[in-house]
Amino acid sequence: xxxxxxxxxxxxxxxxxxxGWSARPHPVTEADRVDRIAAELRCPVCQGLSVEDSPSDTAxxxxxxxxxxxxxxxTDDEIRAEFQRSYGDWILLSPPLLSGSGLxxxxxxxxxxxxxxxxxxxxRVKAVPVPEPSSDEVRExxxxxxxxxxxxGTQ
Amino acid sequence: xxxxxxxxxxxxxLGLALVLTLAFRRDPHDIRTGTVGxxxxxxxxxxxxxxxxxxxxxxTGKVIxxxxxxxxxxxxxxxxxxxxxxxxRYRGTxxxxxxxxxxxxxxxxxxxxxxxxxxxxxxxxxxxxVALSYGVFGPxxxxxxxxxxIIAGRHIGPIDARTLITAIETLRTAPKP
Numbered sequence: 001x002x003x004x005x006x007x008x009x010x011x012x013x014x015x016x017x018x019x020g021w022s023a024r025p026h027p028v029t030e031a032d033r034v035d036r037i038a039a040e041l042r043c044p045v046c047q048g049l050s051v052e053d054s055p056s057d058t059a060x061x062x063x064x065x066x067x068x069x070x071x072x073x074x075t076d077d078e079i080r081a082e083f084q085r086s087y088g089d090w091i092l093l094s095p096p097l098l099s100g101s102g103l104x105x106x107x108x109x110x111x112x113x114x115x116x117x118x119x120x121x122x123x124r125v126k127a128v129p130v131p132e133p134s135s136d137e138v139r140e141x142x143x144x145x146x147x148x149x150x151x152x153g154t155q
Numbered sequence: 156x157x158x159x160x161x162x163x164x165x166x167x168x169l170g171l172a173l174v175l176t177l178a179f180r181r182d183p184h185d186i187r188t189g190t191v192g193x194x195x196x197x198x199x200x201x202x203x204x205x206x207x208x209x210x211x212x213x214x215t216g217k218v219i220x221x222x223x224x225x226x227x228x229x230x231x232x233x234x235x236x237x238x239x240x241x242x243x244r245y246r247g248t249x250x251x252x253x254x255x256x257x258x259x260x261x262x263x264x265x266x267x268x269x270x271x272x273x274x275x276x277x278x279x280x281x282x283x284x285v286a287l288s289y290g291v292f293g294p295x296x297x298x299x300x301x302x303x304x305i306i307a308g309r310h311i312g313p314i315d316a317r318t319l320i321t322a323i324e325t326l327r328t329a330p331k332p
Contacts, residue, residue: 044292057258058293061283086290088189110171117164 030070037070037079038063042093050093189290191309195219195300196288200278203256203264209278211253218250218326219300220319223286224277225259226267228294234313235271241319242275249302250323255280257294301326 035052041062043054051059051066062083069079083091133141190196199210211219222238224231242252254277256264261279268277280286289298289306297310299322307326310318 058283058286061258061287064282065284065287083287085189085193086288088290107171107174110167114164114167114171117160117167121160121164 203277221298226263230313231295237316
């Protein structure tokens with residue numbers, strides 16, 4: 001085996017080990033959970049910012065409440081549900097699929113499908129109907145073929 | 156087959172346009188809180204005056220107007236005459252006007268109430284949790300709570316006296332639970 005091949009194998013192994021190491025399961029701390037839930041919640045007084053990213057007092061209050069609920073042992077779903085009860089699904093930056101806001105997830109899929117259907121319609125080869133030759137045309141063609149065959153025979 | 160594909164594409168595009176139209180025609184400031192139609196979240200908060208605490212439970216069976224405000228909030232100042240009018244009109248009746256101080260220092264809030272001559276009770280929501288439990292976006296916001304303890308409505312932004320009185324009278328004339 002050449003040196004180049006060994007180098008390739010070593011590189012592939014190194015990448016595999018690195019990916020495997022980074023993807024290994026690791027314990028999630030309470031702080032991790034607070035950050036993750038805060039990142040999923042919309043700051044009510046901001047323009048498109050999460051509670052995690054917003055420096056506003058409201059976002060700070062919300063994050064403090066999330067931290068309290070995590071410390072109390074509530075699950076992520078329970079904490080999200082508490083905010084949903086107050087603000088509706090709007091408070092979630094990623095709305096659940098099965099909701100009015102969740103229709104937004106279907107929009108790109110609908111666009112892709114509609115585009116594919118239009119493209120299919122445009123690219124399909126149109127079958128042009130070929131009319132049957134008349135008896136005169138058939139006779140002329142036969143004569144033409146016979147003439148050409150005779151000429152080829154004389155050459 | 157071609158015709159089916161064409162109709163399907165048109166239907167998808169029209170459906171998408173309809174969904175987007177319905178979604179975007181809504182005023183983003185008119186986002187419905189999840190709490191309207193539900194029991195008003197209970198709270199016990201320190202009284203802004205410094206004397207004891209204010210508990211929602213102590214007003215059970217009354218019509219409650221819950222107003223979230225702050226001294227730094229300009230629209231709150233705009234609506235103050237309407238609140239004063241309603242307070243004077245219903246004082247001592249089965250209607251309660253309660254203020255909740257939203258993201259403000261106690262000193263600034265006290266100075267504000269003293270300057271404007273507000274005498275209705277206000278509570279201090281220092282952690283902001285009561286505001287979060289009601290789904291408040293920012294002051295001023297006013298919640299109308301019926302005798303049954305259910306939040307009957309919410310008004311975002313400065314409110315006028317007519318809107319306040321109409322909402323209060325609707326709740327007063329509602330059959331008792």
